Amino acid sequence: MxxxxxxxxxxxxxxxxxxxxxxxxxxxxxxxxxxxxxxxxxxxxxxxxxxSGKTSLRAKEREIINLVVSQVNKCLYCLSAHTAISKMQGFTDEQILEIRKAEITFDPKFDALAKLVKSISENQGHADHQLVENFYAAGYNDGNLADVVIAVGDKIITNYMFALTAVPIDFPVAPEL
Known part of the structure; x- marks a missing residue:
């Protein structure tokens, strides 16, 4: 390479x-x-x-997406960067590990988001139908779903760029799960 x-x-x-x-x-x-x-x-x-585009998602929700997609894609660079950013957004180390696993116990709405994002990422957009329904039941709407797709795509770009380049990680390295 x-x-x-x-x-x-x-x-x-x-x-x-x-x-x-x-x-x-x-x-x-x-x-x-x-x-x-x-x-x-x-x-x-x-x-x-x-x-930097406008979105209906809050900063914490974007970080959930960033962490879950990066975990699915095994991007240590983005996991490291977004662990640091997530801490600035107020997430604890324990919460960040839960987010990366898409097993969030501290907020049911965030859990529905994380599980949907994991399914989207693992299944190339063909998310489990029940997880989509759970996303809506948690209080999200069609506009939020569109913004989730954009945010997933955003993170895939940098995950793939790191996979292809393996540039040095210039953040504290995220712990393994």
């Missing part, structure tokens, strides 16, 4: 250099996986546009 090095700011296009500056201002650095997207003149901007 080709070895991917993480490009530095001076190795990317001027447009991506501006994105590097924006990311550094917003989060303090450019995560390695984002920097790797900057090999393309367009991929990083396109991904950031998708990721």
């Amino acid at each position: 080709k070895t991917f090095t993480v490009p530095t700011k001076d190795q990317v296009s001027p447009a991506n250099q501006a994105l590097f500056d924006n990311l550094t201002k917003a989060v303090g650095s450019v995560p390695n996986l984002y920097a790797t997207l900057a090999y393309s003149d367009h991929a990083l901007a396109n991904y950031l546009t998708l990721q």
Whole structure:
């Protein structure tokens, strides 16, 4: 497999250099996986546009999706990044492990979301019908379902990018389940 090095700011296009500056201002650095997207003149901007789009989902719900999809896809980079982000959102270490297993005991609505997302991810979109019904019964609606699909797709992009590049993980490494 080709070895991917993480490009530095001076190795990317001027447009991506501006994105590097924006990311550094917003989060303090450019995560390695984002920097790797900057090999393309367009991929990083396109991904950031998708990721920052409006959604009906709350930040905690997005992190549940990020963690569950990354667990299904065995993406240690994204599990590590989203473990750190989930802690900033107020989840405890124990809750994060429950989320990754899609066995949430602390919130039934979150559990319905996690189980649906796991089924979507494992079954290439063909989720178990009962889990879809449970999602709606938990209080979600059709708009939420559409936003879940977008969020799953968002996370698949970075999961696959890491699988193909194996760039160094620049977050505290997530524990194994």
